[in-house]
Amino acid sequence: MADALSRFLFEGAGVRGARVSLAGSVRAVVGAHPYPPAVVHVLRELAACATLLAGSLKFDGTLIVQLAGDGPVRLIVVECTTTLALRATAQWDEARVRALGDDATLRELSGGPESARLAITLDPRAEGAMTQGIVALEAGSVAQLFEHYLTSSEQIASKLALAQSGGEVAGVLLQRLPGSTAHDDAVWREACAALDAADMPALGLAATSDAGLAALFPGRDLRVFRPATPRAECSCSPARVEGALRIAGRGEIEAALAEQGRVEVVCEFCGRQYVFAPAEARALFAPQGKARVTRH
Ligand SMILES: [Zn+2]
The missing domain is CATH 3.90.1280.10 (HSP33 redox switch-like)
Structure with a gap:
């Protein structure tokens, strides 16, 4: 897979989307420290989410996903700038994380809502104040957490699918625009069902090739916008x-x-x-x- 982010929309229907694939970029980001496998897994997914969200921002700045608490993982910070420079860090208790196993979810790693807080901060570098939204740590998967966050914070029904394979992560996000018609409803339901059924390699193909995206939503007329390239880049100096x-x-x-x-x-x-x-x-x-x- 290549590192890419692009937006797309369904022609003639009030449904838009974005797709992301992270390969070399996310390898470099998670390779900077000896993270346990379960932490690597959630870092990759959070990097995909941060990229999808940062790519839709209208200002020049940084989107910061931050988990803080006293669970097995005490801190996670994943940052993506609006030019798609990615970096991440985490602090964890080795024994407690290992005890949870390699398949532990972000909710389990964080200790859940009683012991941790997951926040998304938008930092418009040059102008304006920082704004912060809280992601309820209720759902198990990162995709569900961000789906709920987008649905409640943007007041737009959102559907997100993430999949990983071979150290790479792919994601497809769908959002239903306001003022939808019965036809839009049908397209939305069908597209969401397609995302529910998709896993690797279908999701990876949809995230990286137009033919793969068309195969995920057969019979639909899609307009895909020019892709941008996420990369691992730290702002330290x-x-x-x-x-x-x-x-x-x-x-x-x-x-x-x-x-x-x-x-x-x-x-x-x-x-x-x-x-x-x-x-x-x-x-x-x-x-x-x-x-x-x-x-x-
Ligand atoms: Zn640095």
């Missing part, structure tokens, strides 16, 4: 790490230097290492223009 160290403060930096002889920062998303020698670390707190460190 030397400048951002330097900013974070300045916020941490001189005391923290001196403590790290005393202990390790240098300051080491590892990006929790992509695993990239940033190392500062004592002079470099101290230069961050020097008045501008006075001390400069040249790197060789």
Whole structure:
């Protein structure tokens, strides 16, 4: 499969859709850390959902899916920018996650609604305030969770199918536009039934080829829009790490230097290492223009 996201609609019916396939991108995202199999499984599905949602946003920014709580998995963050740069991270209790088995659902990994919260945040970088919606951790599958979230937050009936195979994930999302007619109802019911029945490889083909999509919805006239390409890309940078160290403060930096002889920062998303020698670390707190460190 290729990494691709595209929107489509049913001609003459109030039903629209989007399809996503993640291959190399999601391999890189989940390969950054030694996640247990069950965590990898949900990270792939959350990455597919984040991409589907980010691809439909009208502003320039980032969509953040965040799980936080005190269950076997304490934290999951999956981010997808509106240009489809993906990154993710997680924190988990190895023994508790292993005890659940490799097929554990996100609900089980999180400990359920009593112990965790799943939120979707929209961060329009340049303008406007961040907005956040809560996903009820009731359903078992990630697809059902997002289906319920979209149906309630956008007030549009939504149907989502996800499938995985060989480290790749594919997804197809259908949404019923408001003001539908009896014909639209029939198309909607038929399309939803097709999604219910679809699994790999049918879903993978539908997500990556127009013939595969046509085969999933036979007899329907579909218009498919130009695809975009999701990719694994982290927004960390030397400048951002330097900013974070300045916020941490001189005391923290001196403590790290005393202990390790240098300051080491590892990006929790992509695993990239940033190392500062004592002079470099101290230069961050020097008045501008006075001390400069040249790197060789
Ligand atoms: Zn990074």
